[in-house]
Amino acid sequence: MSPIPNLEGYGVFVDDIDFNHLTRDQWMSLGKLQMEQLVMIIRRTGININRFHQVMKMWGKCRQNYAAKEETDTEVAKEYARIGGHAATGHIVRVAEENGLFGSGDLLWHSNESGDIAFTPGVALLGDHGMTKSATGFMVTSPYYYSLSESMRSELDEMVLVHNFQEGKINANDENNVVYKNMCPEPDTEIPLVIQSPAGIKGLHFPYNTTTRIKDYPIEESVRLLEEIKFKLTQYYYDYWWENDDDLLIFDNSIVQHRRLGDTTDRLCYRYQFDYSYLQYKVTGKPYMPYFQEPYISRYKEKMGEISKVFPVFGYPPP
Numbered sequence: 001m002s003p004i005p006n007l008e009g010y011g012v013f014v015d016d017i018d019f020n021h022l023t024r025d026q027w028m029s030l031g032k033l034q035m036e037q038l039v040m041i042i043r044r045t046g047i048n049i050n051r052f053h054q055v056m057k058m059w060g061k062c063r064q065n066y067a068a069k070e071e072t073d074t075e076v077a078k079e080y081a082r083i084g085g086h087a088a089t090g091h092i093v094r095v096a097e098e099n100g101l102f103g104s105g106d107l108l109w110h111s112n113e114s115g116d117i118a119f120t121p122g123v124a125l126l127g128d129h130g131m132t133k134s135a136t137g138f139m140v141t142s143p144y145y146y147s148l149s150e151s152m153r154s155e156l157d158e159m160v161l162v163h164n165f166q167e168g169k170i171n172a173n174d175e176n177n178v179v180y181k182n183m184c185p186e187p188d189t190e191i192p193l194v195i196q197s198p199a200g201i202k203g204l205h206f207p208y209n210t211t212t213r214i215k216d217y218p219i220e221e222s223v224r225l226l227e228e229i230k231f232k233l234t235q236y237y238y239d240y241w242w243e244n245d246d247d248l249l250i251f252d253n254s255i256v257q258h259r260r261l262g263d264t265t266d267r268l269c270y271r272y273q274f275d276y277s278y279l280q281y282k283v284t285g286k287p288y289m290p291y292f293q294e295p296y297i298s299r300y301k302e303k304m305g306e307i308s309k310v311f312p313v314f315g316y317p318p319p
Contacts, residue, residue, distance in 0.1 A: 004039060006238045008143035010201075010256075011039035019047050024058065031059040031279045034250050035199040039138045041240055042248040045126070049270050052126045052248070053092060060274040062091040063120040063311045065113055066182045084270075095125070096268040101179070102170070107260035109139060110170045111253050112273060114207030115163030115184025117191055117296065118303035121198050121288060123258075124250045124272045127242055131269060134262035137239035141204035141255045144232050145194065156204070157292070159193040163210040170209045184210045195254060195290040198276045199283050203255025204229070205290070254290060277314040287315020 004011030012033065034040040047055070066080070083101050084094045094100035113119040125136065145153065165184040193214075195205045206229065214222040239261060240249065251258060253273075280288055291297050305317035 007140050010140040012037045014042045038252040040250045044244045045246045045248045056272045060277040064091045092270050092272050104264045109257045109259045110209035111207040115189045115210035120273045121254050122274045123253045126248050126270045127245045128268040129245050130267035131242040131245045135239040135241040137259040139237040139257040143236050157194045160190050160215040161211050162213050163189040164212045197254045198288045275313050
């Protein structure tokens with residue numbers, strides 16, 4: 001293991017894993033480490049999509065909030081199925097130019113389900129082919145948050161961001177209907193700026209793709225503050241140029257943003273979006289709760305109760 005540069009202790013490279021002889025206990029220990037490190041890059045795995053599904057579901061069940069909704073739009077559901085998203089595949093979707101999510105070109109900084117108060121907290125990407133001309137970047141927010149004075153942290157703790165879907169804020173070349181439905185299903189969704197990761201690490205839920213303003217702030221002041229935070233976060237990112245087609249990237253989706261750079265021609269990777277159900281109790285001893293204040297705690301519990309009817313999650317619905 002070795003640290004990922006620029007992430008200030010919140011990222012780790014892992015090399016020389018023999019997935020053919022990996023025990024469950026060893027893999028679960030790596031899962032706990034990933035929760036605490038936020039970003040994990042496992043190089044040269046030698047695994048395929050089936051083995052990918054086998055190992056990732058040990059940490060937590062797949063989750064796709066849009067697919068949990070009963071009133072799913074028929075056309076969008078068909079699009080979701082075309083990119084591989086259905087129960088038979090474990091909701092593993094293709095990220096590719098042909099019949100995949102986020103077809104071509106660069107992807108700007110974002111997080112998945114960013115404007116959903118019950119966002120799925122974990123994401124894993126397994127390369128298949130054509131990966132080594134591209135990069136996946138990670139921006140961690142915890143070092144910035146913990147670098148601030150106590151009074152400044154208290155000010156951020158009180159801020160609530162307003163989220164809306166914004167055309168072209170992720171992929172300037174093309175957008176999927178699935179992206180629209182997943183990123184911010186309800187207009188003007190309120191989500192606190194400061195939340196905690198599944199491992200209890202505080203940071204900023206500040207996805208650039210859906211954040212539109214700070215609640216109850218004059219728009220000029222809101223824009224100024226958000227741009228100032230963006231500038232300060234620029235020192236806490238790392239772009240990983242894929243070294244091997246079969247690398248496995250696993251990362252937090254609560255207080256970490258990610259992006260894509262480079263050539264996407266004939267590029268295919270698989271995405272598994274998951275909660276940490278089978279690790280959560282081992283790490284924190286309680287179900288995941290991102291928020292510290294009402295009404296967001298209650299809103300989260302209500303939404304998770306609905307989602308858990310389709311994708312059961314540890315601790316939800318509450319007893």
